[in-house]
Amino acid sequence: MVQDKEGVLPPQNRRTASDGLWIKCEKCQELVYRREWERLLQVCPHCRYYSQLTAKERIAFLLDKASFKEHDKDLKPTDPLGFKDSKTYKKRLAQAQKKTGLFDATITGEGQLGGHKVAIGALDFGFMGGSMGTVVGEKITRIIEKATKRRLPLILVSSSGGARMQEGVFSLMQMVKTSSAIAWFKEKGGLYISILTHPTTGGVTASFASLGDIIIAEPKTLIGFAGPRVIEKTIKESLPEGFQRAEFLLKHGLIDMIVERHHLRKVLIQILDFFKSEKCPL
Amino acid sequence: MNKEFDFERPIVEIESKIEELSREETEESKAEIERLQQKAQRLRQKVFTKLSPWQRVQVARHQQRPGLRNYIDGIFEDFLELHGDRLFGDDPAIVTGLAKIDGLPVILIGNQKGKDTTSNLACNFGMPHPEGYRKARRVMELAQRFHKPIITLIDTPGAYPGIGAEERGQGEAIASNLAYLSRLFTPIIVVIIGEGGSGGALAIGVGDRILMLENAIYSVISPEGCAAILWNDESKAEEAAGRLKLTSKDLLRLNLIDEIIPEPVGGAHRDYDETFERLKEALLCHLRKLQQVKVELLVAKRYEKFRKMGRFLEESKE
Numbered sequence A: 001m002v003q004d005k006e007g008v009l010p011p012q013n014r015r016t017a018s019d020g021l022w023i024k025c026e027k028c029q030e031l032v033y034r035r036e037w038e039r040l041l042q043v044c045p046h047c048r049y050y051s052q053l054t055a056k057e058r059i060a061f062l063l064d065k066a067s068f069k070e071h072d073k074d075l076k077p078t079d080p081l082g083f084k085d086s087k088t089y090k091k092r093l094a095q096a097q098k099k100t101g102l103f104d105a106t107i108t109g110e111g112q113l114g115g116h117k118v119a120i121g122a123l124d125f126g127f128m129g130g131s132m133g134t135v136v137g138e139k140i141t142r143i144i145e146k147a148t149k150r151r152l153p154l155i156l157v158s159s160s161g162g163a164r165m166q167e168g169v170f171s172l173m174q175m176v177k178t179s180s181a182i183a184w185f186k187e188k189g190g191l192y193i194s195i196l197t198h199p200t201t202g203g204v205t206a207s208f209a210s211l212g213d214i215i216i217a218e219p220k221t222l223i224g225f226a227g228p229r230v231i232e233k234t235i236k237e238s239l240p241e242g243f244q245r246a247e248f249l250l251k252h253g254l255i256d257m258i259v260e261r262h263h264l265r266k267v268l269i270q271i272l273d274f275f276k277s278e279k280c281p282l
Numbered sequence B: 001m002n003k004e005f006d007f008e009r010p011i012v013e014i015e016s017k018i019e020e021l022s023r024e025e026t027e028e029s030k031a032e033i034e035r036l037q038q039k040a041q042r043l044r045q046k047v048f049t050k051l052s053p054w055q056r057v058q059v060a061r062h063q064q065r066p067g068l069r070n071y072i073d074g075i076f077e078d079f080l081e082l083h084g085d086r087l088f089g090d091d092p093a094i095v096t097g098l099a100k101i102d103g104l105p106v107i108l109i110g111n112q113k114g115k116d117t118t119s120n121l122a123c124n125f126g127m128p129h130p131e132g133y134r135k136a137r138r139v140m141e142l143a144q145r146f147h148k149p150i151i152t153l154i155d156t157p158g159a160y161p162g163i164g165a166e167e168r169g170q171g172e173a174i175a176s177n178l179a180y181l182s183r184l185f186t187p188i189i190v191v192i193i194g195e196g197g198s199g200g201a202l203a204i205g206v207g208d209r210i211l212m213l214e215n216a217i218y219s220v221i222s223p224e225g226c227a228a229i230l231w232n233d234e235s236k237a238e239e240a241a242g243r244l245k246l247t248s249k250d251l252l253r254l255n256l257i258d259e260i261i262p263e264p265v266g267g268a269h270r271d272y273d274e275t276f277e278r279l280k281e282a283l284l285c286h287l288r289k290l291q292q293v294k295v296e297l298l299v300a301k302r303y304e305k306f307r308k309m310g311r312f313l314e315e316s317k318e
Helices: A009-018 A034-039 A055-062 A089-100 A134-150 A165-187 A228-234 A246-251 A261-276 B006-022 B027-049 B054-059 B068-075 B119-122 B128-144 B165-169 B170-182 B198-202 B222-231 B235-242 B249-251 B271-292 B295-307
Strands: A023-024 A029-031 A069-071 A106-113 A114-123 A153-161 A192-200 A213-215 B077-082 B094-101 B106-112 B152-158 B188-197 B209-213 B218-219 B259-261
Touching: A009 A069, A023 A034, A023 B259, A029 A034, A055 A106, A055 A114, A055 A153, A055 A261, A069 A134, A069 A228, A089 A165, A106 A134, A106 A261, A114 A134, A114 A261, A134 A153, A134 A165, A165 B094, A165 B170, A165 B198, A165 B218, A165 B222, A165 B295, A192 A261, A213 A246, A213 A261, A228 B165, A261 B209, B006 B027, B054 B218, B068 B152, B077 B128, B094 B128, B094 B271, B106 B128, B106 B271, B128 B170, B152 B198, B170 B198, B170 B295, B188 B198, B188 B271, B209 B249, B209 B271, B218 B249, B222 B235, B249 B259, B259 B271
Parallel strands: A114 A153, A153 A192, A192 A213, B106 B152, B152 B188, B188 B209, B188 B218, B209 B259
Antiparallel strands: A023 A029, A069 A106, A106 A114, B077 B094, B094 B106
């Protein structure tokens, strides 16, 4: 399925793209045979452009086949502030739910990776820009707490515009909730691998996404606290080439490594294998 | 001189009339002055109890509103500032130091905003860089090791969105503080004294008690930023301010803060001393209570406090 950057691609286009035998690369516009594109995990063979994966696709490709058991599937968002801009928050939620088939912007659960039992969560950028409202915060916190109790390694895959404005300070507090849970998890000896995918910004960067024992990013991923447009507006000058991209963060010592999508599983298994040999200091 | 708000205009008119009359010095004018003063006071009270969220945003950002340095002078004794994060630099937008309140030693962390262009430039308009949050973390560690309670005073538009800030890991600096504060074994009292601007405020905003001055604001995004993104129109900031539920009253109702410190009629900038006295009293009351609680329990309760924040629906348990 072709992922649209802003989550605004009309459903019609999405259907055309997903039903066809060929996929047109969003970046270079080259045609790619659909089966080939899927085999390459939605990376364009011509220009190496990385399409965004849905949370479901992400988890499916990372974990061992048919090993995933979803948790907290029934959690649904509410509209605690009665928020309305040009549309009501309720309406935005309903539209996002219809578009993605999810109640909110994350899927969490347990599964196996290279035979290792892991707790895993992935954000879905297609659902209101992967923004973190209460449901995202709650589900992420619950999976961290479960990983703590069951002594499982934790893998969280981020792609998010940040906190969800429509839930106001409730959203802000999800940053505390998730970060506190990570602090507790680490104190109990848990291993946390944070994977940053395009884009990871705002309140997600400023909470659990940046707290990984090991932080991995996909190539060219936009990662930052403030969005580039906000920065440009503040400093009133244009930003340097490659600013806030994964390669920039690696150079500045903010992430451990950049890993191509097709190597990601292999690298994760290597890390999990390594830490398994050490007994958890619990 | 206080800068008056538009919504204070009727009061200002009465006050200028009072000023005129006071030059006459007759018996009648004295009686009239007294009547008018009472009227002005009543009117001000009425106006300020009914401020719209957008009006409160303006009060929270008032140039003459007491800032961190005023509170340090007005509430604390023996303040000794500590500088630098030992890694990169000293961020003037965050001030940390040793202080005493009614003789009780505390570690103080706060946001420094300016009152005019020069002082604002000196502290980057109260917008911290990563080194500010890392300086705060350094003194948090000190507080824990020597069992000193922490008081944080929040007044920031937000973390600085700039190139250097991103290069040095603004997101990591904030995230680490959230994690660190949640497991810090010493009492923490957080007070939002002016603007509580999103993650940049939250980075020193995790504690056992969250207090808010009556006209302070606390928000996930500035009303202007919210309007620009959701309405595509910054002029909708007034409407966004209403929708975001960023006033102390809203946040208390939503159980996101613990207590509102009432401000003098007309806002904290009208009467510094009264503001200091009220905040000092509240701080001492909470400090004494928190010091009675075993610190392990305190940390467990702090976790639970934030753990409960949020609203969602759940039909069945797994």
